[in-house]
Amino acid sequence: MGTADPVAGARRTWPQRFLITFNCILIVMCVMGASAVGYSYYRFGNIPRVSLGGFLADEPPGRPQNYLLVGSDSREFVQGGDDLDSFGDTSDTGTTKADTMILVRIDPQAETASMVSFPRDLIVTIAGRNEKDRINTALAGGPSQLIETIKLNFNVPVHSYIQVDFEGFRELVNAIGGVELYLENPVRDRDANGNNVSGLDIDQTGCVTLDGDMALSYVRSRHFEELVDDRWEGDLTADLGRIERQQGFITTAVRQAMGKGLTNPGALADLLGVAERNVTIDDQLDPRDLLKLGQRFRSLEPGTLTPLRLPTMPADFGGAENNVVVLDEGQADEILDVFRGIVPGQDVVAPSSVYARVLNGSGRTGEASAAKNGLSGAGFNMADASDADASGRATTTVRYAEGQRAKAELLASYLEVAPALEEDASIRTVDVVVVTGLDYTGVLAAPRPATAAPAPPATDAPAPEQEVESAAPTC
Incomplete structure (x- = not known):
């Protein structure tokens, strides 16, 4: 197995934000799968809650719902040492902001889920402030302000809220016994000065089991290189390649965690413990509903979790050097309609x-x-x-x-x-x-899933992310 170089990384950039992404999705899916163990309902009750009843959309059980998964940039876990070098402390981050915002739509009838991330540097109108700013600053006004900001700018409902900090990343990976990832070539992290910024240095190939530290270095790598034909080659696709690696890791980790968590009570207890220490949920989220969802998603077949990409454009807000973006409104509806419950080609009715x-x-x-x-x-x-x-x-x-x-x-x-x-x-x-006729048998609590597939995007539009593991062997 490869090794993880303990060299410290850069402070609060996209790698830390990705840790939240992983934590959110993995914790949620594992807690959902906890229905196999009787005491899981009790453990779920120990997870801290935040009152949001007046800000969340209401939908009957069994209908598709949107879960807003948020990772805060809290540094309360930092006690010095490597964590201080990698993440900084409260003096570096200032007021609490959202480092990751993911909207996950779960359709229990179709047994599918879609997810889209809101870039933290996306410029929007902040609800209650009536001013333009980065969307991640909305969390400074509390979860309710962030929810209202998302509804105001994207016209999508939010049914449940789940917040995580990234302290639990290594705990989560270790709790499920590591994540087995397929690596075609040896990989490492090297910046222009030859420094290993993230600590990534894995010389094994094939199915490699990453422990918490190795996984941390893999998802944090900003200068990813592969050894191909005895020559180190950098990833020239930049953000696109990085996003594909991130999403590949998410889908692999979730599938493996579901399998291990559902069959191993000890691992499940560890996962629920991580959730208790690192998760906050809204006061309307009923554990019975979440556990029922878990029963439907046990297998997590390929195609069940579909990552989508929100189209954005560079923006000159406060100076081009700020690297902020705005929504590409001409292309965004195609993606956002998934979370609005709109089927392309159909009129919208309720x-x-x-x-x-x-x-x-x-x-x-x-x-x-x-x-x-x-x-x-x-x-x-x-x-x-x-x-x-x-x-x-x-x-x-x-x-x-x-x-x-x-x-x-x-x-x-x-x-x-x-x-x-x-x-x-x-x-x-x-x-x-x-x-009614003689074939009538009754009324469903929720509608049958629509059979129409989303219309293909225009050729010049950013396409939804395809399942990233489909082109590579899986472990």
């Missing part, structure tokens, strides 16, 4: 905007009333239920008024058995009429 009536077409007693109550519980506006003109219909049909197909499709997605759709120009007082 149950609360749909007015519907149910007619009993099967002839079974009480069916129309039961369907009405089920749809009402899902948020639809329901008129009185009654009987159809004829009974014994074989197929459930959703009829819709002119121009209301999107509303009909939304309501249809809540029915356990997919119905037929028909336009009916005679409908006047409601948008949609449901006529």
Whole structure:
């Protein structure tokens, strides 16, 4: 196995921010997977909470939800030595800021998750201050100000909030027994002066198990080099290559952590202990819901976790030397719509905007009333239920008024058995009429996942990140 050079690194740059990324996602996925052990619910209750009830969006259990994962730049863990050299202390960082902000959308029905990061140097309007500044400064006003800032600038809902500091990175890697990563060539870190800034120096190839210190040096490397044909070659793709390595490490670590955490009670106890020491969650986050999600994501098959890239452009804000960026609004909606729950090519509707009536077409007693109550519980506006003109219909049909197909499709997605759709120009007082048939079985608590795939981006637009491990062997 390779070795990790203890040379200290640069202070608070992207590597430290990536540690938060890893901590957030790994802790969340491991806590979600904790349902396999009975005492995990109790341990979850020990995680500190912050009151955010009035700032979070409300969505019924089972529906897709957005989790805002935030890493603060707190230096409370620094006690001197190597940590002081690598991270600095409070005198270096000033007021608390967000070093990493990741929005993760989890769809429990489709068993998929998407994540997008907000660059810390992205210039936005800060909620409550009515002024432009880096988005990471919004955390100085507390989690509520950061949530409001994200909603104000990106028009995406936030359903849950999870905050982490990066002290637990090495603990997390060690708690799951290390992370096995495929390395095609020996790798190291060398800057222009020949210094190993991050400590990365691994001479092994193939499947290499990285412990906490080695993993730390790998994700912190800003001057990444590989030994190819007896010659050290630097990564010329700069940020793109670095992002790919980061996301490859995340997906590998999460998958391995899920597997180990779910089958090893000792490792799970360690992971939950790390969460207790390094995580804060909102007061509305129900551990039962999170643990149910864990049951759905046990396998974490390839393609389950999809990293997306938010398109940005360089900006001259306070001087070009500040290296800040702004949102590329012309390209951003394609990515942000994923977190808004918008399927490309479909009109945007919500149950609360749909007015519907149910007619009993099967002839079974009480069916129309039961369907009405089920749809009402899902948020639809329901008129009185009654009987159809004829009974014994074989197929459930959703009829819709002119121009209301999107509303009909939304309501249809809540029915356990997919119905037929028909336009009916005679409908006047409601948008949609449901006529139950003998195939009707009930109403879902959450809609079936949309089958439409996101439209491919324009050729000149930044594309969503593909699964970074697909081109390389996995361990």
